[in-house]
Every structure is written in structure tokens, then in C-alpha cells.
Amino acid sequence: MDFIIEAAVKAVKALYQIDLKPADINLQPTRKEFEGQITIVTFLFTKISRKSPEQTGAEMGEFLKNEVKEISGFNVIKGFLNISLSDAYWINKFYTEILSADFAMVKPNGKKVMVEYSSPNTNKPLHLGHVRNNLLGYSVAEILKADGYQVVKANLVNDRGIHICKSMLAWQKFGNGETPESTGEKGDHLVGKYYVLFDKEYKRQIEELKSFGQTEEEAKKKAPVIKEAQEMLQQWEAGNEEVISLWKTMNLWVYDGFGKTYKALGVDFDKFYYESDTYLLGKDIVDEGLEKGVFFKKEDGSVWIDLTADGLDEKLVLRADGTSVYMTQDLGTAQLKYNDFHMDESIYVVGNEQDYHFKVLFLILQKLGKQWAKGLYHLSYGMVDLPSGKMKSREGTVVDADDLVDEMEQTAKEQTEALGKVTGYSQEEKLQLYHTIGMGALKYFLLKVDPKKRLLFDPNESVDFQGHTGPFIQYTHARIRSVLSRAEPLSPVKEKRISVDPQERDLILTLSQFPETITLAATGHSPAIIANYVYELAKAFNKFYHEKSILQAEDELTKQFRLQLSAASAGVIKKAMKLLGIQVPERM
RNA sequence: GGUCCCAUAGCUCAGCUGGAUAGAGCAACAGAUUUCUAAUCUGUAGGUCAUAGGUUCGAAUCCUAUUGGGAUCACCA
Numbered sequence: 001m002d003f004i005i006e007a008a009v010k011a012v013k014a015l016y017q018i019d020l021k022p023a024d025i026n027l028q029p030t031r032k033e034f035e036g037q038i039t040i041v042t043f044l045f046t047k048i049s050r051k052s053p054e055q056t057g058a059e060m061g062e063f064l065k066n067e068v069k070e071i072s073g074f075n076v077i078k079g080f081l082n083i084s085l086s087d088a089y090w091i092n093k094f095y096t097e098i099l100s101a102d103f104a105m106v107k108p109n110g111k112k113v114m115v116e117y118s119s120p121n122t123n124k125p126l127h128l129g130h131v132r133n134n135l136l137g138y139s140v141a142e143i144l145k146a147d148g149y150q151v152v153k154a155n156l157v158n159d160r161g162i163h164i165c166k167s168m169l170a171w172q173k174f175g176n177g178e179t180p181e182s183t184g185e186k187g188d189h190l191v192g193k194y195y196v197l198f199d200k201e202y203k204r205q206i207e208e209l210k211s212f213g214q215t216e217e218e219a220k221k222k223a224p225v226i227k228e229a230q231e232m233l234q235q236w237e238a239g240n241e242e243v244i245s246l247w248k249t250m251n252l253w254v255y256d257g258f259g260k261t262y263k264a265l266g267v268d269f270d271k272f273y274y275e276s277d278t279y280l281l282g283k284d285i286v287d288e289g290l291e292k293g294v295f296f297k298k299e300d301g302s303v304w305i306d307l308t309a310d311g312l313d314e315k316l317v318l319r320a321d322g323t324s325v326y327m328t329q330d331l332g333t334a335q336l337k338y339n340d341f342h343m344d345e346s347i348y349v350v351g352n353e354q355d356y357h358f359k360v361l362f363l364i365l366q367k368l369g370k371q372w373a374k375g376l377y378h379l380s381y382g383m384v385d386l387p388s389g390k391m392k393s394r395e396g397t398v399v400d401a402d403d404l405v406d407e408m409e410q411t412a413k414e415q416t417e418a419l420g421k422v423t424g425y426s427q428e429e430k431l432q433l434y435h436t437i438g439m440g441a442l443k444y445f446l447l448k449v450d451p452k453k454r455l456l457f458d459p460n461e462s463v464d465f466q467g468h469t470g471p472f473i474q475y476t477h478a479r480i481r482s483v484l485s486r487a488e489p490l491s492p493v494k495e496k497r498i499s500v501d502p503q504e505r506d507l508i509l510t511l512s513q514f515p516e517t518i519t520l521a522a523t524g525h526s527p528a529i530i531a532n533y534v535y536e537l538a539k540a541f542n543k544f545y546h547e548k549s550i551l552q553a554e555d556e557l558t559k560q561f562r563l564q565l566s567a568a569s570a571g572v573i574k575k576a577m578k579l580l581g582i583q584v585p586e587r588m
Numbered sequence: 589g590g591u592c593c594c595a596u597a598g599c600u601c602a603g604c605u606g607g608a609u610a611g612a613g614c615a616a617c618a619g620a621u622u623u624c625u626a627a628u629c630u631g632u633a634g635g636u637c638a639u640a641g642g643u644u645c646g647a648a649u650c651c652u653a654u655u656g657g658g659a660u661c662a663c664c665a
Binding site for chain 1 (some may be wrong): 589590592593594600601602603604606607608609612613614620623624625626627628629630645646657658659660661662663664665
């Protein structure tokens with residue numbers, strides 16, 4: 001719409017002899033209840049023109065209409081100049097822009113970005129909170145790709161630490177040699193079961209000690225199982241063969257389980273980092289910081305950074321005994337990742353409870369003079385709550401990711417069967433369809449919301465399949481494909497149509513916004529922008545579909561035009577949904 | 589207590605760098621199918637945009653304060 005802005009600048013110059021910058025012109029889409037497609041807000045110009053908004057608008061409208069051939073008409077309501085663009089403009093936009101092979105294909109921008117997401121603990125299965133993380137990370141990566149970035153999807157697996165030892169210990173004590181093979185249980189669930197068992201035993205021992213007169217605090221420290229777990233961690237760090245072997249075995253079980261969940265969710269990674277490899281990193285950065293005077297040492301030997309001047313606190317970066325803390329590790333890992341890929345930007349998809357941590361992490365790296373630190377971004381998202389409150393994996397009160405996937409597929413199956421839509425499907429096709437629809441509903445439900453807002457998930461009410469949902473958009477796609485399958489295959493455009501109906505024009509307008517929407521979503525790191533866009537598109541198509549006949553169009557040229565328009569709509573829907581990690585079926 | 593985030597219709601959410609009568613979906617009610625898939629479409633009803641000030645020609649949007657909810661301020665990760 002740059003040509004309108006340019007012309008408006010010209011109009012102000014010609015009418016009122018004032019030079020404006022393009023940024024001074026305020027364009028917005030015309031509201032549906034008014035005639036026109038694009039609106040110039042003219043309140044600003046009234047100061048210049050010293051005339052009423054109505055008169056100013058009318059003068060400018062008249063000038064623009066004469067100046068710009070694409071403008072076919074205008075109307076003025078208060079300070080709003082509503083401009084109608086000619087059919088020829090929309091027709092041309094459709095044939096040359098939207099139907100062109102490279103529509104919404106962005107050229108590589110030469111930038112590399114890393115998206116780190118998922119980052120699970122290997123002591124328990126994934127739950128709904130992880131699902132939000134995975135879907136967000138995957139989608140943001142896809143959106144950045146579509147916007148021209150080279151993307152590295154990374155997963156930093158938290159595979160060591162006291163929490164892992166808890167599962168291991170409980171399995172040793174109560175497991176009787178159980179394996180995923182012997183029980184048929186998914187590996188991550190098996191391990192998670194022992195994590196919960198540990199906690200039960202731990203709590204029992206605490207109560208026991210308390211009954212002997214110990215305080216809660218003492219009991220928590222003295223309970224035999226926690227001591228054993230701590231000992232196990234020390235043995236792990238010392239490289240005790242038996243412990244390492246058990247650790248490897250149980251981690252493999254978990255990875256096998258995670259692999260299945262990732263596959264069901266449709267997410268993947270280019271690079272895995274393991275904390276067992278990285279937990280000792282960062283000490284050289286501590287030395288570097290001490291040298292540069294960014295860090296300082298306290299009497300006990302612990303190393304700190306003073307961030308009070310930045311409105312934050314003093315923060316520990318290395319313990320007195322020389323061992324790492326979380327921050328030490330993350331400093332080291334950030335450097336490692338940069339050394340590996342030299343990316344321009346790096347996005348951490350991590351929950352908002354770590355806002356403070358990342359603020360500090362990025363600030364420290366900047367203070368250390370790391371040039372690449374300015375490309376770091378924390379994509380913070382809100383927690384997923386249940387009506388009953390917070391999810392607690394130690395207590396087993398979580399919405400399990402695998403259960404959720406199953407339930408979604410089951411609901412999709414029930415809905416589909418109730419509608420009688422699966423005649424002529426093979427068993428395999430049915431399962432595939434239920435998966436596509438179930439996941440479409442779940443993914444859309446989680447991604448349409450602004451990431452930073454917390455999300456309330458009611459498992460009983462489940463996820464809707466009607467209205468503003470994934471299946472609604474999938475259905476629109478399927479319906480288009482159905483119409484197209486009834487027509488002859490599309491042939492290259494020989495003759496162009498010369499007029500458009502309002503529904504067609506709205507559809508062309510919406511389609512044409514796809515490229516800018518991708519860029520908007522990429523810069524804002526927000527799949528929600530894509531989700532809301534594709535919903536608008538599906539609605540625009542449904543309206544068109546409802547009011548205009550495609551196969552029974554008035555004449556052959558109109559029919560061809562509408563088929564092309566439908567095909568283009570299906571194409572954009574498919575692409576946009578792919579950016580959300582959602583597949584669209586051919587039939588449903 | 590310090591810092592950060594959130595608050596829009598009964599419910600779930602949009603509302604871009606300030607612009608028109610604050611929009612969708614669900615739920616409620618009323619309609620549309622001998623016609624390309626009704627998981628659709630059309631209409632009715634539903635709001636003091638948490639509250640109070642301020643900036644502005646104009647504020648849901650920006651600023652300040654207050655209230656409510658959440659997170660964080662670990663030698664846990």
C-alpha cells in the first residue's frame with residue numbers, strides 16, 4: 001500500500017504546501033461497516049489544512065482519485081477517508097502476486113538463529129506445560145524459517161542431577177528389575193513412576209522422623225533416602241561404573257519414550273545438548289569475568305556479580321567450593337552454542353518463572369563484552385494451569401502429554417464418527433485422520449493464545465472442534481480440496497477476469513496479507529499472530545463459499561477464476577497451518 | 589518488602605507502533621441445506637475494557653497511583 005502513502009504525501013504537499021514523511025500517514029484497513037478497503041486517518045492533517053476533518057478528507061480524496069488510477073472512489077466520515085480500490089487493482093494483485101509461484105516465499109536473509117526449546121528433565125514424562133513449550137518452540141522455528149532465517153532447533157536435555165538420582169534410587173530399591181520391555185510401559189513413564197515413588201518414601205520417612213521429635217527441616221535433611229540419593233550423585237560425579245551404567249540404561253528408556261512423544265507432537269531437533277556434558281562449563285568464563293573485573297570474589301572464595309546498579313541484586317556465579325551453579329552452566333552453554341554455530345540470534349523458549357534468570361544471564365554476557373549477547377532473546381510463556389491448581393509432577397497431579405494426545409485422538413474419532421464422515425476410509429486412513437484432527441485441535445488451542453499469558457486448561461471440557469479452532473480451519477481446507485477434486489485440473493491462466501465480487505475481493509485482500517503476517521509473527525516471535533490470521537482467512541473463504549457457487553459459476557471464466565482463488569486459499573491455509581505445526585487433511 | 593508479568597462479554601480469547609459505534613468463538617435464542625462437505629453460514633442478545641487520575645483533537649492501547657491474581661528475588665535446575 002506504499003503507493004497510497006506516497007500519493008497522500010503528495011496530496012498534502014499539493015493542497016497545503018507542507019512536506020510530510022511517509023511515516024506521518026496513518027493507514028488502516030477500512031472497517032467492514034463502511035465502504036472501501038483502505039482508510040487514511042485525516043485528523044492529523046486538519047491542523048495543516050485549517051479546515052474541518054470532513055472538508056480536508058474530501059479535498060484529499062478528490063486529489064488522490066485523480067492522481068492514482070487504482071483508486072476508484074472514496075467517502076469521508078469524520079476524520080476518516082475511506083478509499084475504494086478498483087477491481088482492476090484487485091484482479092491484478094491476484095493474478096500477478098498471489099498466483100505467482102514465489103508468493104509468500106521469502107528470500108534467505110543470511111541470518112542464522114537458534115531456537116532452544118523442550119529441554120526436558122529425564123526423570124519423568126512430559127506434561128501439558130512441556131507441550132506448550134514444544135509447540136511454541138517448533139512453531140517459532142518454522143515461522144523464522146519462512147521469514148528467511150536459517151534455523152537451528154536445539155534441545156538442551158537435563159539428564160543429570162539429584163532429581164535423576166531420585167528415580168534411579170527408587171528403581172534400585174523397589175524396581176525388582178522392571179524394564180520397559182518386561183512391563184510394556186513407555187520408558188519415560190516407567191522412570192517417572194519411580195520418581196513419584198521416591199517422593200512418597202521420602203515423605204514417609206520425614207513423617208517418621210518427625211514423630212521421633214525432629215523438626216521438619218531436620219527431617220528433610222536426615223531422611224535416609226535423600227542421603228542415599230545425594231551419595232549416588234557424588235558417585236555419579238566420581239564416575240562410579242555401576243551408577244553410570246544404571247544412569248545410562250534408565251536415560252535410554254526415557255529417550256525412547258520422549259522420542260515417541262516428540263513424534264506424536266510432530267516436533268524435531270537439529271542439535272541435542274546434554275547437561276551431563278555441559279554442567280562443568282562456565283568456569284573459564286568466571287575466570288574471564290574476574291580478570292575483566294566484572295565479577296568479584298568474596299572472602300569465602302565464592303564469586304559474585306553486583307547488578308544493583310541495574311536494579312537487580314548481587315548474583316552468585318560460582319560457589320565457595322569452586323563448584324558450578326545454574327548460572328555458571330548457562331554462561332558456559334551459551335558460549336558453547338555460539339562457538340558451535342555462530343548464530344546471529346538465539347531464542348530460549350523457557351517458562352516465565354525464569355524471567356529473572358535470563359535477564360541476569362543476558363546482562364552478564366553483555367557486561368563480559370560478548371558481541372553476540374545482544375542477539376539473545378528469552379521467549380517467555382505463561383504457565384498452563386488446571387482448574388484444580390498447579391500441576392505437580394512429584395505428586396503425579398499432571399496432565400500427561402501422552403494421555404492428552406490419546407484423548408484428543410479419541411475425541412476426534414467420536415466427533416468424526418458422529419458426523420458420519422469416514423465412509424470409504426481404510427483403518428489406517430481413519431487413524432491418521434483422527435490424529436491430524438485431534439492434534440490440530442490441541443495445537444491450535446495452545447498456540448492461538450499470546451505466549452506470555454497464562455493458560456487455563458480444563459481437561460473435562462476438553463478442546464472444542466467448532467468455531468475458532470484448528471478443526472474449523474482444517475475443515476475449510478478439506479472442503480476446498482473437495483471442490484477442486486470435482487473440477488478439471490487447473491490449467492495456466494489464459495484469460496483474466498475483469499471484475500470482482502465483494503466476497504472475492506475480501507478473500508484476495510486477506511490472502512495478500514500473508515507475507516506481511518509472517519514477518520509480523522517472526523519479529524514478534526508469536527505463532528498466535530499466524531493462528532489468528534489463518535482463522536480470518538478461513539472465515540473469509542467460508543463466506544465466499546457460502547455466497548458464490550464455484551463449480552456452477554455464471555460462466556467459464558468466472559468458474560476458472562474462482563477455482564484459482566479457492567486453490568490459492570487452500571494453499572495459504574496449508575502453509576500457514578504448517579507454520580503452526582498443524583497438518584491439514586484432504587478430506588474430513 | 590524490591591522487581592517483572594497479567595486483568596477486555598457468563599466462559600475462552602483478538603484488538604498492530606493511540607483513531608470510527610471495543611471484535612471473534614463457545615454457551616443462549618431465532619433462522620438458512622431438493623444447490624460445490626451444515627465441523628458451515630446469517631441474525632438477536634450480551635461490555636463502566638479492574639479502579640482513579642494524567643497526557644492528547646482522540647486512550648482498551650501511553651504515563652502515574654491503587655486493587656486483585658501470578659512469578660521471582662536459592663551456594664536447586
